Each structure stands twice: as structure tokens, then as C-alpha cells.
Amino acid sequence: MGGDRDAETVLAGVTIALAHRPDTSFLLFGDSEEITPLLEKFPTLKAVSEVHHCDVAIDMDMKPSQALRHGRKTSSMWQAIDAVNTGKADGAVSAGNTGALMAMSKVILKTLNGIERPAIAAIWPTMKGETVLLDMGATIGGSAEQYFQFAVMGDAYARIIFGLESPRICLLNIGVEEMKGTDSVKQAAELLTASSLNFCGYVEGDGIFQGGVDVVVTDGFTGNVALKTAEGVAKMMSAYLKQVLRSSVFARIGYLFARGGIGALRERMNPDNANGGMFLGLNGVVVKSHGGASPEGIASAVELAIEVAANKMSDKIAVELDEMEEELLASQE
Structure with a gap:
């Protein structure tokens, strides 16, 4: 639930994506005390979402090495990616720190066989x-x-x-x-x-x-x-x-x-309209949204993750x- 904007912007974007892909459910990682009250504004999203509380958030200016030390296993970013690794989620989307997201994705998901770098x-x-x-x-x-x-x-x-x-x-x-x-x-x-x-x-x-x-x-x-x-x-x-x-x-x-x-x-x-940087070469789907994306931009990134996961891109x-x-x-x- 990171990014340059607030959690409500992210939830608004996910709600737009849900309207386009109503067969989707969501795991939301972050501060439950902030997210849960906001979900009351988005009843359709609330009905298909699970909130997972995380005490640690990765700052936007944190170096990847610092993020790995500070947020290993406990941060919302780590837990969202790990949900993909364990099969609880088909893909992860984050508007947070790009370097940290890539570093954690490589550590948790690892690269496909034959890929030197994502x-x-x-x-x-x-x-x-x-x-x-x-x-x-x-x-x-x-x-x-x-x-x-x-x-x-x-x-x-x-x-x-x-x-x-x-x-x-x-x-x-x-x-x-x-x-x-x-x-x-x-x-x-x-x-x-x-x-x-x-x-x-x-x-x-x-x-x-x-x-x-x-x-x-x-x-x-x-x-x-x-x-x-x-x-x-x-x-x-x-x-x-x-x-x-x-x-x-x-x-x-x-x-x-x-x-x-x-x-x-x-x-x-x-x-x-084209928001969403796809991390290619990993054993799982991770999409990076622009940190300052609007709800429509967040929706584009979420829908991209849904499309790619449905088509099993990593396997292909x-x-x-x-x-x-x-x-x-x-x-x-």
C-alpha cells in the first residue's frame, strides 16, 4: 500500500480494476488501522479483500540493501511478494520504492532458469x-x-x-x-x-x-x-x-x-493509461506502479498484473x- 499518494488513492484504483475484472479477489498488505476504515468507502472491494496488517513500511528513499535489512519478512512489500511465492496470490502490485521492490522480488521469487538479470x-x-x-x-x-x-x-x-x-x-x-x-x-x-x-x-x-x-x-x-x-x-x-x-x-x-x-x-x-512496469524474468508476477499514479493509473497496473498472471507469462x-x-x-x- 506504499507510494507517493495515500492509501485511499490505491483503494480507489483497485476498485476500478475490480469493476473491470469482477472475478478477482485481493490481499491488501499494510497498516490495518488505516486500511480497514477506508475500505468502508469501497464496499465492493471490501467484499473480496483480506487485509493483512504489517508494522513495517519501506520508505521511498530507502536503499535496496537497507530495505532488505529493515523489511525482511516484516514489511508490507516483502509479505506481498512472498504471497506470490507461496501461491496465496497470483501477482503483486506496488507503488512503492522501485529498487527495494526489485531487490526483494529477486531474493524471494528468484530469477527463471537461464535469466541472468530481471x-x-x-x-x-x-x-x-x-x-x-x-x-x-x-x-x-x-x-x-x-x-x-x-x-x-x-x-x-x-x-x-x-x-x-x-x-x-x-x-x-x-x-x-x-x-x-x-x-x-x-x-x-x-x-x-x-x-x-x-x-x-x-x-x-x-x-x-x-x-x-x-x-x-x-x-x-x-x-x-x-x-x-x-x-x-x-x-x-x-x-x-x-x-x-x-x-x-x-x-x-x-x-x-x-x-x-x-x-x-x-x-x-x-x-x-500505460501505468505499470512489469518485472520480467522472475518466478512470479510483480508489477511496479508509478508512485504518484492516480486511481486510474493504479487500476491500469492492477489489470496488467491480472492479465499477465492469467496468461502464465513466466511459464511462457x-x-x-x-x-x-x-x-x-x-x-x-
Whole structure:
């Protein structure tokens, strides 16, 4: 029940998700003295929820190592993830500390066989729809094998979320020419070319939003920089638009005629619609919501967890990894 907003915001979001997925029940981990009275405002959620009291909460600025020492077994974050590990829950969603959530998830759930490091996958809007980008912050740098693993995980994720038979996969690079990029990126391209994945080469930063690719693979440092840059540009464009529309009487009159289109643009760019960073490569489902998400954003993250758990994504990634490993071994013989 952590995050930058209060528990009522989280409960409101879970209630929205419940309305869309009425066959779902919930385990709520946190301060029962705070949560239980608030549930009275959400009777439909109360009817399908269990509140598990936790005395310890992980602060948003706490380092992962500190979180592991301070919150092992006792914190709400730990207990929520452990519920997935023990089979009491099909997935965990948190708006709390990202580093702590990843650290605890790795310790409790552990990575799938064949996965060196988990990755955080996010869904980005494009001019033609949406695309998956990973990693968004779980790693710094990476080997060719790790990029390959990210591609396999991204492929499975895109199949589930977008319903695609053969997602188009690209490596994020500083150019589309074969000779460009770091050694690990070029080596990853060779591995992907030799696989049965639908590898389409390199894509530059400006190509992400054109919609010509379904999965973009990069390391967590680069992916997080790209994410924050995109968010900053979106905020700047929104501020520019407001300034222009308020600049004169004629501009305000023009807004009256264009507000329908502007409203549609605002809805399409609303980050709440794609809220939820999926932790890929773990033996279980964990979704990270933005800490400051609105109820609608929380609902998006919860529904993502429900969808992925229902489709048994971890199992599908494991199967695909085994198939890719057999292909690579065969190609080397």
C-alpha cells in the first residue's frame, strides 16, 4: 500500500480494476488501522479483500540493501511478494520504492532458469499504437547474452499484451548501420539474427515513437534515461500548448473549436493509461506502479498484473528460453 499518494488513492484504483475484472479477489498488505476504515468507502472491494496488517513500511528513499535489512519478512512489500511465492496470490502490485521492490522480488521469487538479470518492461505509446521497451532501470550495461534474454522476455510479453504472433524486435542503438554500437549490442544482434525471433535490426531513439517496432531492447540505464526524457518532452509540450492557448483572445476562441481534439490528444498521452512496469524474468508476477499514479493509473497496473498472471507469462518465457537455447546450440554445431 506504499507510494507517493495515500492509501485511499490505491483503494480507489483497485476498485476500478475490480469493476473491470469482477472475478478477482485481493490481499491488501499494510497498516490495518488505516486500511480497514477506508475500505468502508469501497464496499465492493471490501467484499473480496483480506487485509493483512504489517508494522513495517519501506520508505521511498530507502536503499535496496537497507530495505532488505529493515523489511525482511516484516514489511508490507516483502509479505506481498512472498504471497506470490507461496501461491496465496497470483501477482503483486506496488507503488512503492522501485529498487527495494526489485531487490526483494529477486531474493524471494528468484530469477527463471537461464535469466541472468530481471528487466523492467514498460508500454510506450507510439504513432501507430504501442510498443514494449525494456529494460527501464533494473540494469546498468549488459552483455550480449543479457540483451538476448531481454529480447526473449519482451517477445513473450508482447505476445500476451498485444496478441501478436511474431512481435518485431529491435535493439536500441545510435544508428541503424551494422557497424554502429557497443560490442555487446553488436554481438547481441548476431545472436538475435541467428534465432527464430522476428529481429528487425537496430532502431534509434526517434524511431521508438514511429510505431515500426513492437519490442525495443536496451539496458536499464539507457532505457531509464529515454523514459525520463520522453516524460520531460511530454510535459514541455503540454506547457507550450497551454501557453499558446492562453496567449490571446483569438487563441482562446480557437480552443473552443479544438477542445474535442485536444481532449483526445490529452487522453492518448495520459501516462495513467500505460501505468505499470512489469518485472520480467522472475518466478512470479510483480508489477511496479508509478508512485504518484492516480486511481486510474493504479487500476491500469492492477489489470496488467491480472492479465499477465492469467496468461502464465513466466511459464511462457521459460519455455521460449529453452527453445532459443536449443536453437543457438544447434546453430553452433
